[in-house]
Amino acid sequence: MRVRKLAYAGAAAALTATLALAGAAYASPAPVAPAAVKVALAPPPITAAAPMAHLQKLMDFATASNNTRVIGSTGFTSTVNYIKAQLTALGWVTTVQNFTTGGKAASNVIAEWPYGDANHVIMAGAHSDSVKAGPGINDNGSGVAALLANATAISQAKLVPQKRIRFGFWGAEEQGDIGSSYYVSHLPSGGAAKIDGYLNFDMVGNKIENNTPVGWSLYVEGQSNGLNAPFRTYFASKGITVNPSLDTDDRSDHAAFKNAGVKVTGVSSVRSLSALGACYHKACDNMTDVSQDSMVLASNAIASAVWTLAGA
Template sequence: MFVPKILTACVLSSMFVLGGCQSIQFNQAKTPSVESASVQLNAANMMQHLQAFEKIAKDNGGNRAVGTKGGLASAKYIIDEAKKAGLQAQMLPFENREKVVGQNIFVEIAGQTNESVVLIGAHYDSVKMGPGINDNASGVALLLDLMHQLKAERTQPKHTIVLAFWDSEETGIAGSQDYVKKLSPEQLKGIKAYINVDMVGTKNPDVMIADATKSSVDDMEKMLKERGMAESDYKPLLDGMRSVPTHAGDIALENMLSAFFKDKKVTLKKDVSTLTASDTAPFLGKVPVTSIIMFNEKMNGDELEFAPCYHKACDTIEQVDPKSLQLAGDAVVYLLKNIQ
């Protein structure tokens, strides 16, 4: 419903070459309503998906970057998983700033109404330097398990759920930008929330969520003043963070996640800057937005790493903690149960 009808979706042939194009039509088939959803994600299932993505990278030059054989094989894996779940995956091609063709993939879980959508997204491309298992096969694995669990439970959520697998996030955040810029104002109004899931397998993580109130910017300003930094040195940075667009619905999503992690006794970091560095960026100010990211920042020589092996060849399954995957999965399910 929320993919512009003027666009066309290209389906892949069995040889994984772009075949004929057909008009986008999300499957609107209804499933029986369940009064109390019992969906529960399973980190073991997510790890199996990560093993598959790691094999794809190993078999295709060590990466899954947009437009590469590894990227195309990753897209095929997502489409095949949708078929296994009895769902139809739809694809929308686009061209990024390097003139490389990427493929966004969408899978719909029909809700009690098709007038409102909760969009959950994760980018499936990696950088060219590595396999991208934490960044961001971890987010994709979470979405795939959610897809299978929703279908297996025959749960009909209140809102239609659209799972978006973005391509070319690592090159210009191109996939999600292409999608958003082609949505009409009416389509944007129908999106109840956009939830971004990125790097959710990090070991010993700092859990970061979107800071809708931008209180973290005020805290940063106070800290820099106390350290004696000149206002002229930090003001441009903080002014830029304060100018990040917001939506009136962002705060409700932030409060939901805060309540969830507080109940789990997990310490949160609320952040503004990461919103502009992932697939949340195109949605900011247009629809209610939140994100779940897990960092473990440290200095590696003179280089700041957001997580172990970030954007490197060693971003393999050995870097992923199933406990982090489970926590992120539980948080997404909590959001889906509480978004009104």
């Protein structure tokens, strides 16, 4: 999550971009589901091992890159390559979308599970970059790891949902939501209207600090459009009371979708933006800055919402 909002128009004007294959990022393959593929009625439980393993890989990339995964660094490049390799191996249709901003190279990874109605998309996203000052394991390796764990669960279940499921891993969020803004602004005509909802996951791994239990919040936007309902149901089933209306001040990647008229919401493991944690945007945002329990809760909350909204 970035420090302050940059104007959407300014962010868009600040970058130039190229695609390896024009329009490749937006292809919506619709293969016929093989007989072996079955519909699962509920997501399988995601254990701590899956997201924590992904977080350790991101930490390794940062360690080999002067403790950072900022765009333009080898830590960021390794992160992008790892995300794409993981998703491709799981059977997701993946595209790397390259762009430059401020003279530095960055990338989005777009991944689509190739089943379900391509005219009705449930999209979830997380930014894959960190600030220069630290490895960004909570901000936002946590969101990346939770989505990768969900991608594995969907693949292993051979899920055939009613709606298409698409994940976005955004570059240059810390420079002002550049990657997500680029993606939305380059959707084909009518592309935004096909996205029934966008779910954002930025900082979902906060640990307990000063003996205070971690807080959970849902973005205020989701209160009026129904997207918060499956998250509230999940947290209630765990006996967890959430802040139902976190005002993010559009400080993350959901802003670009919201500005394009897409329904949005998101989850964060903080009760308010004044409680982002002692290691926020610092060198100590490493493996010690995340809670295994938070990662399990976040990963399974995402699964519950995505499967419900996609009509699994």
